[in-house]
Each structure stands twice: as C-alpha cells, then as structure tokens.
Amino acid sequence: MGSNKDIDLIEDGKRLDGRDFDELREISIDAGVLKRADGSAYLEWGKNKIMAAVYGPREMHPRHAQETTKAVVRARYNMAAFSVPDRKRPGPDRRSTEISKLVSEALEKVVFTENYPRSVIDVFIEVLQASAGTRCGGLTAASVALADAGIPMSDMVASCASGKIEGEVVLDLGKNEDNYGQADVPVGYIPRSDELCLLQMDGNLTQEEYEKAMEMSIDACKDIHEIQRGALRERYSTELQEEEITKASEGVE
C-alpha cells in the first residue's frame, strides 16, 4: 500500500469514480466462450478483462505429481504482456506464482477431487487487461469455468476485496485506491457453507475496520455469486428451454 498523502481518493462522501463506499464496480461474466477448453468464462470487472479456462480432469503430468487418492487442482495465473501500463515480461514471476498457488488451494476446497484419483484439473487464468483486483476476478471467473467444464463441486467460489482509503473502509478497491490506499483485503468466499477459502491482507487495519471490511466483502461475494450463476443460466437455460419446446411439440403430434 502506498502513501495516501499525495492524492485525494474521496470527495463529498464519494469515491473518485463516483462509487459509494460499499459499491462494487460493474461486473459481467460470459460462460463457455472458448472452443478447445473443456470449460471457460470471460469476465469484465470495472476495467479488468480476464479469461479463465479449464482442462480436465486429465492425466497428471509429470507422473510424480499425481495423487493416488484424488485429483490435483492446478491453477496458473498469467498476465498478458500488454495488460498493464508498463509491459509485463512474459513468464511467471513471484507474484503470479503466489497467486496461482492461492487460487489452486481456494478452488481445491470446493472441487470433489476424490472422484478423480491421479488426475489433474488445470485452471488457466489470463489477465488481458488489469486494473486492481485481478486475483479476485480470476478466481471468480475460474469458478464459472469449472462449472462450465462439468467439474463436480460443492459450490462456486466468489471473490472480492475490501480495503481502506483515507481512513474509510471501502469495497472493491479501484486502481488508484489500490495504489494509494492504506489496506487491501482480498477474500474468496463459499456462500453455501459460509467459509473463506482465500484471505490475504496488506496494509494497516484495526480489528474493527477488519470486521467492517470483511462484512462488506462477504455481502458483495453473495451478489457476485448471483452474477456467476446468471452467466451459467444464460449459457445453458436457453438450450434447455429449446429442448423442452422441441419435446413438447413432439408430444403433441
């Protein structure tokens, strides 16, 4: 977290982009957008543009990484070179390696891995345009891609961050807020079981502020979960509806 001295992030009780303290940026998700992958989702969240794809379950290579009793969920978070103002050198760095690990662990919690011993479920997250909150966006999109790939899971993970700017606890930090704010707390949330599967924090918060931030995030994750569900309904319900009509018309004949 940078210093908050040099830039005003709040004016007249609103944030620079006009949002209220507890307001999310706009989020849209499309499911099933890639042909080759077994499942995929494209997400836009504010100015973030993120593609997620799932391959598997498939045989784990290298073999020594196989688990004999369950599948391994292996996420790979990657930023396109042109996704940020200063060109990102292709290939993994420490930041993306850590995010990949945390996302893998968060998703493994909801996937019924015991159904597929010795296999791997590969999750690829490609950030095409980054504007604060890409790990949350990536995890949110990846959950939809997993469901789209027909992977058995107990729920979809919804993810969002809250933080502190100019002493105020706010939801879903934008780019300037992330750069010049005082704290950032990304979380991954499993609505059905009310559990946290990703939690990071950096900056400075009192316990009271932490609680306020978490309550905001959890509420927001419930809304995000609805957007995730909407994306899948949009993708699959029309098919079902058409099938229904077809069957009905056959029944009448």
Add this chain to the structure above:
Amino acid sequence: MKEMLSKITEDYLYRLIKEEKRIDDRDMFEYRDMEMEVGQIEPAEGSARVKLGDTDVIVGTKMEVGDPYPDTPESGVLTTAAELIPMASPEYESGPPGEDATELARVVDRGIREGDAVDTTELCIEKGEKVWVMFIDIHVLDFDGNLLDAAGIGAMAALIDTEVPASDFEEAEKEEDYSLPIEHTVVPVTFTKIKDQLILDSRLEEEKIADARLTISLNEENEIVAMQKGLRGVFDYESTKECINKAKEITSETREKVLNACDRENL
C-alpha cells in the same frame, strides 16, 4: 500432449481434399469468418483481437523509451514475441516459448520489419542515444489452426491502432501522443499443402495432415516482403508462383478488412 487423428479420419480428409472439398464446406481459397476488434485493450498502445473461425488471437503493442542498437543508431527498436499459452490448446504447455511460438513470432516480425510497416526512423528521439522501443506481443487464446495469418493480421491492425505514448515519457521530448507512423500495410497469407492440393486458412484437422505450408507477406503495392516455407513437405517452384498470384488478391481483401476494422479508408 499431442492429439491424434484416427487413420480413418485422415483418409476421409484426404478423400475430401482430392475432390476439392473442405470439412466445413469452404472453397479451397476461402477464409473462415474473420472477426476483428481493434483498440479493446486500454493499457496497450495499440491492440487487435482477430478470430478466424474458432482461432482467437490478441495482439497488443507496448512502447517505452530505450537505447538504440549500435548498428542502427537512428532507428527505433521492434521486438515481437508470441505465447502459445496452455489455455489455447491441450497440446500447448506452460514454459518459455518453444519452436512453434518462436517461428510464429519471427514470421510475423519479419513481415513487419522487412515490409517497413513502421517508419522506424521516426521512432528515433536522439540519434545514438534514445529511441522508442516497441514490443508486439501475440497472445493466443483459442487454437483451431492458421495462427500465422491470425497473428500477422492482428499485428498489422494493432500497429495501425498504436498511439505513441509520448506524454507518458519525459525523455520523449514531446507533450502529446501521436499515431504510430505507418509506412506500409503488410498482410500475410498462408497456403497449406495437403498432397498436391493447396488450401487457405487451414483448420486444426487439416494442419494435422498438412505436408507443407507457405506464408507470403505482401504490402499494398503487391511487393513480396517476407516468405516462409514451413513443415517437412516441399513446394515446386511453379506452385510458389501460383501462391504469389493468389496472395495478391487475397491480401488485398484482407487489407481492406484490416483498414475497415481500424476505421481507416487508407493510410
């Protein structure tokens, strides 16, 4: 992991080709639906997303101020890189670019460089001291054949879309951003050879049985600026001439689409 076609499917594809037919009912020299979106990636100086059927490629350009090469002190620096990320195909693996990614980047690079698509002398800020360094990054999202054309077309569109970010760099000694000086519009076209038949815009299955391919990049004056024969098969000299003749017509249509997508009538 390599994916394999069954022998009977291979035989079917050969039979089709022999009767001058395609799996998707296209003519031998017809592109799949070509969709282009330009300028969608804000942090990029220029960008284009090209879809050829199910093949989906994003090309973005980034610029910064840096050192010129000692042997070209008055020229900006161009670098092209490609990533065949495992999202795009079960056959791609994570890790540094392999042979295919490197060839892809170099063929696209050659067309742009040798075709003088960009006037690199205009990218010199101070002779021998500082110049604009430009990165062209090719990001493949979904792979269903013919990456060379999708990437090459995307790269040209991204260049046309590029705004030099002069206002972000004090060293640039200019206060306002300006459009990248484009000298020529270079467009590639790739012919795939299966047995003795040439086809345009091969799909994945067709590439699996392809003997050879020939990529030809042309500028708007129909001058040949780059060529690349790929794969283990061969071409006879006559058929390369046939390819060049066809390439003129095909690339001029593609060029029009690129300019339309970039909202330019001409350059």
Add this chain to the structure above:
Amino acid sequence: MMSERETERELLLPGDEIEETGVKPGEGTFKKNGKIYAAKLGVKTVRDGYVNVAAQSGRYDPSEGDKVIGTVTDIDPSYWTVDVNAPFPAVLHVNDVPWRVDYGDTSSYIEVGDALLLRITDVDEQNKMQISIDEEGLRKLEGGQIIEIAPSQVPRIIGRGGSMISMLKKYTGCKIFVGQNGRIWIDGDLEGQYLVIKAIEMIEENAQALGLTDAVENFLKEETGKEFDD
C-alpha cells in the same frame, strides 16, 4: 405429464439444494447436513429412488457398459493403449479381442491410429478402465470418419427412441454410430457424410427454437430431394 417433465428439465448449478423428498443422493449430487445438493451443472432426474444430476457439459465420464469409440495410441506385446476421450487412456488386453493373439503379435491385428468400436467393461476406483471388442457388433472400424461432439449432447443426436439418428440414416444412406463418449462414426458416400455432419452441427447449435426434428428433416429433404411417406 407435460408439466412434470418441464420441472425435471430445471437447470441446477453446483451447490443448489435439491428439494425432493424420499430419495437418496445419486450421481452428480452430494449430501450435507441431511440435505441433498447438486454437485454439477445439469438437470435433475429421479430413478429407482435416487435423485441424480445429469451433466449438461464437460468431458466424458466413463461408466461400465458404455459403448464408445476409441483410437489406438500405443502398442505393447500383450495389449493396446486406447484413447476413449476419458481422463485416462484405457487398456485393451489380448484376451478381450475376438482373435487369439500371440505375445508380441499385437500389431498384426490392430495398429496405432486404428479406430475401435468397443465396450467399457470395468472402471475401478483409480479410474482404470478395462475395455473389450470381443462381442457381437464391436470391431475395428473401417472406412468413414469420426467426429467429436460434447458427450452431454449425445442423447440429442440420438433423439427420442433413436428417432433423430434413424432419420439421418434414412435420408443420407450413411452408417452412423454414436458413441457415449461423444465420438460419432459416419460412413457412406462423401456427400452423405457431409450432410450428416451439417445436420449434427444443426442439432448442436439448436438454432431453431421450435421443432428441431422437423427443421433437421426439412434440411435433409431439401439437400437430398428425397421424400418419405411415414
């Protein structure tokens, strides 16, 4: 009757509670704190006292008894490795073929790249599969071609009581076999194979909201010029 079917087609997403009393959790579901939930994106079916969620997407999930199409990827002196579009390759042993194959003589019967119409005879807890072609109708496929569709689309290609597939065969004169793993074998003259593929694409895309069967039949009539009196 009709309304019951419609409620059965309701789309369930992972984690959705299934409100159905007096049933046990079956395929594609899980039980937690006495409640049954969907574990997959799919539709609810109730059979033999179990509630299941039939997947609407995803890879082929092999189960015992399935007839599928596989491609041979490797040969060993006493078995062949076969890709059946499942998470793992399957193994075809020499004693599961209709010939007596001597040790080391496997490649004179089946080669790499050969396509097989086979049955999955066992799937164990480690996802290891046993397969067989030693049964009437199962064989090495000759001629034609194989295309792939999403395994979840297989029932639609087959149609009610096989109606869609019989129609395709009738108009095109092609031999067609739809494997449970989403691989379809089509054999006939080129024109016919071509038509089958186009019709299958039409079914997959499901462009027509009303009367898909009629739409496909109209397409086939138009293309072939054939008429059948039913």
